[in-house]
Amino acid sequence: MLEGATAETAWPHVAALLRMNTEDFAARVQPRLPLTLRATTAESAQRQEQALRRIGIEAVALPADGPCALLRDGEALRGPVSRAWLQHALETGSIQPGAEVRGDDATEWQRADVWLAASGMRFDLDDAPATSAPDPVMRETAALPVAEPDPADGIPSAAADQPTHQAASPPRAGFWRRLAARWINTR
Numbered sequence: 001m002l003e004g005a006t007a008e009t010a011w012p013h014v015a016a017l018l019r020m021n022t023e024d025f026a027a028r029v030q031p032r033l034p035l036t037l038r039a040t041t042a043e044s045a046q047r048q049e050q051a052l053r054r055i056g057i058e059a060v061a062l063p064a065d066g067p068c069a070l071l072r073d074g075e076a077l078r079g080p081v082s083r084a085w086l087q088h089a090l091e092t093g094s095i096q097p098g099a100e101v102r103g104d105d106a107t108e109w110q111r112a113d114v115w116l117a118a119s120g121m122r123f124d125l126d127d128a129p130a131t132s133a134p135d136p137v138m139r140e141t142a143a144l145p146v147a148e149p150d151p152a153d154g155i156p157s158a159a160a161d162q163p164t165h166q167a168a169s170p171p172r173a174g175f176w177r178r179l180a181a182r183w184i185n186t187r
Contacts, residue, residue: 005056013055017048034071034089036082038064062088067119069101072109080104083119086112 001007015025018037029035039045045061052059062084069086071078081089089095090112097113106115 002053002056002058010056014052014057017051031076032078034081034085034094035079036064036068036085060085060088067103067105069103069112069115069119071095071112072100072102083116087116090116 001010011025011030012022015022015029018025018029020029037048039048039061042061042063049059049061062082064082064084066083068080068082070080086095086101090097095112097111099112100109101112101115102109103115103119110118
């Protein structure tokens with residue numbers, strides 16, 4: 001929550017943005033915050049960020065870049081959060097480097113800074129089929145429908161019908177281009 005905002009007024013608007021009733025939102029989403037919402041375009045992500053901020057929710061629009069991770073807070077699971085958000089949270093001090101995360105492609109928990117370093121060194125072949133099914137918790141949360149904010153009043157519209165599964169990211173670069181970029185950056 002941003003300073004000056006109240007949960008009683010902000011959370012119902014966030015529930016509407018996610019096309020959920022307030023009870024489902026409180027049970028399924030709120031305990032998992034922070035989490036990453038995927039927008040269809042960069043412009044849509046900016047509008048979602050602005051709408052969330054207008055209603056008092058701390059939000060940041062970041063590019064989707066690779067795998068997501070769950071955060072472990074004691075016994076509670078938070079997220080999934082994008083790699084970009086995790087990097088942002090570490091840089092701003094929102095979470096500590098030793099926070100435990102588990103990537104959507106991993107079975108074990110590890111330190112956030114270690115996971116970020118390892119996930120940044122992936123050399124997957126383009127269009128390679130997934131070797132394992134995604135974590136069911138991540139699949140459920142990543143599939144949350146997101147309504148497009150209504151620019152007229154700055155409050156999200158629950159009636160907007162937007163596709164929600166495409167990430168706002170540039171086309172994938174080829175394997176050799178990524179490998180060359182990594183090699184150049186390590187010299």
